[in-house]
Amino acid sequence: MKIHDCDVLIIGGGLVGAALACALRDTALSVMVLEGRAPEIEWDAASWDSRIYAISPASRRFLTGIGAWQQLDAARTQRVGQMLITGDDRRARLDFDATAAGADELARIVESRELQRALWQTAATAPNVQLLAGVKPTGMQFDQADATITLDDGRCLSSRLVVGADGVQSWVRQQVGIDAQVRPYQQWGVVANFECAKPHLGMARQWFFDDGILAWLPLPGNRISMVWSCNDATRAELLALDAAALCERVATAGDNALGALQLLTPAAAFPLRLVHVSELVRPNLALVGDAAHGVHPLAGQGVNLGFGDVEQLARVLKAEPSARCGDLMVLRRYARARRESIYLMQGVTHALQHLFNNQNSLLKPLRNFGLGLTDQLTWLKQQLIRHAMDS
Numbered sequence: 161m162k163i164h165d166c167d168v169l170i171i172g173g174g175l176v177g178a179a180l181a182c183a184l185r186d187t188a189l190s191v192m193v194l195e196g197r198a199p200e201i202e203w204d205a206a207s208w209d210s211r212i213y214a215i216s217p218a219s220r221r222f223l224t225g226i227g228a229w230q231q232l233d234a235a236r237t238q239r240v241g242q243m244l245i246t247g248d249d250r251r252a253r254l255d256f257d258a259t260a261a262g263a264d265e266l267a268r269i270v271e272s273r274e275l276q277r278a279l280w281q282t283a284a285t286a287p288n289v290q291l292l293a294g295v296k297p298t299g300m301q302f303d304q305a306d307a308t309i310t311l312d313d314g315r316c317l318s319s320r321l322v323v324g325a326d327g328v329q330s331w332v333r334q335q336v337g338i339d340a341q342v343r344p345y346q347q348w349g350v351v352a353n354f355e356c357a358k359p360h361l362g363m364a365r366q367w368f369f370d371d372g373i374l375a376w377l378p379l380p381g382n383r384i385s386m387v388w389s390c391n392d393a394t395r396a397e398l399l400a401l402d403a404a405a406l407c408e409r410v411a412t413a414g415d416n417a418l419g420a421l422q423l424l425t426p427a428a429a430f431p432l433r434l435v436h437v438s439e440l441v442r443p444n445l446a447l448v449g450d451a452a453h454g455v456h457p458l459a460g461q462g463v464n465l466g467f468g469d470v471e472q473l474a475r476v477l478k479a480e481p482s483a484r485c486g487d488l489m490v491l492r493r494y495a496r497a498r499r500e501s502i503y504l505m506q507g508v509t510h511a512l513q514h515l516f517n518n519q520n521s522l523l524k525p526l527r528n529f530g531l532g533l534t535d536q537l538t539w540l541k542q543q544l545i546r547h548a549m550d551s
């Protein structure tokens with residue numbers, strides 16, 4: 161019988177890949193994670209990462225279950241108790257409140273690098289998980305029983321199952337020729353952190369303009385993190401502004417809701433795209449996270465969707481003997497279980513993006529009316545909150 165180097169080889173040890181390694185800890189499966197970049201695990205405690213995530217209660221439960229949430233520095237996380245959405249007609253508002261929905265919080269804000277550190281360190285303590293950082297695959301071949309992967313340091317590995325967790329440009333997906341329809345939104349996510357003059361009281365704010373969406377997410381203390389989904393002209397303008405002018409521009413765009421702003425971390429921009437992937441599994445292969453789907457960040461659900469993939473894939477793998485982990489019949493259970501959540505999230509974020517990023521003069525009053533109406537419908541609001549919290 162052939163001796164495999166591992167049962168599950170996860171290519172990409174970002175948030176989603178590292179979470180899968182944690183979810184498979186203490187199982188009979190031997191797991192390896194191949195990460196091209198060694199993750200940052202130390203930084204100046206006074207600095208704040210400009211990449212932050214709104215972690216849904218469902219993802220928080222999952223992260224707690226795999227032992228990673230407990231590794232976070234709680235003082236660097238922020239509860240979101242309320243969310244206020246304002247339309248381009250400033251009178252149209254939609255307000256979500258956790259307490260009114262009978263929940264502790266709508267989401268919890270966590271820095272990307274802090275979550276990455278917690279996941280990476282949790283995975284490192286698992287006896288059945290081996291982490292290989294600073295190495296990349298150069299080739300991959302499948303035969304009936306397994307996959308053979310060559311690495312850029314000359315090593316060669318064999319695994320029953322390869323999991324592509326290598327992000328939106330997935331090398332794994334390209335190697336096996338799985339088709340991905342990438343539709344750029346012609347928009348950028350410009351991120352930056354600010355200190356604000358007034359307390360945010362745990363409220364997330366979002367403004368829908370007819371040429372973009374501005375989000376302010378609360379950070380611990382009087383700090384906020386901005387994600388401004390905007391067109392290329394606005395991106396270029398924002399990145400060219402000096403600190404004082406950027407603060408002024410962002411404060412004004414947000415109706416000076418938190419008073420004057422001071423820049424904490426310089427602005428950076430990420431391209432936004434919708435990615436539809438035709439297949440999530442093949443024999444001895446599965447895709448998770450951004451390798452499997454790309455969504456607009458307006459609902460802050462990208463990484464939450466990835467954690468949902470991981471939870472489901474781990475559930476399916478744990479229910480089978482290790483020798484069957486690359487079996488297509490087993491992997492199809494994962495793909496079937498995820499299809500609806502992925503399509504729903506892609507559909508909703510795409511439709512909202514389209515509805516608001518639209519100059520049509522008929523749509524403008526309609527969408528503002530829709531916001532105001534939803535705000536009046538308590539039952540509908542509670543359903544929306546529950547869905548966002550469970551996803």
Ligand SMILES: Cc1cc2nc3c(=O)[nH]c(=O)nc-3n(C[C@H](O)[C@H](O)[C@H](O)COP(=O)(O)OP(=O)(O)OC[C@H]3O[C@@H](n4cnc5c(N)ncnc54)[C@H](O)[C@@H]3O)c2cc1C
Nearest residue numbers: 172174175176196214326327349449450460461462463464
């Ligand atoms: C502006 C912006 C704001 C966002 N805000 C939110 C939010 O508030 N909430 C939310 O849920 N989501 C948000 N998202 C989405 C979120 O960032 C992604 O969904 C999430 O990072 C996906 O994680 P991942 O691990 O699948 O992929 P990635 O984070 O891309 O990780 C992939 C990993 O694979 C490694 N890798 C790549 N290629 C190779 C290779 N060939 N070999 C080895 N390793 C490789 C990379 O180094 C990386 O570590 C936002 C996205 C953007 C652009």
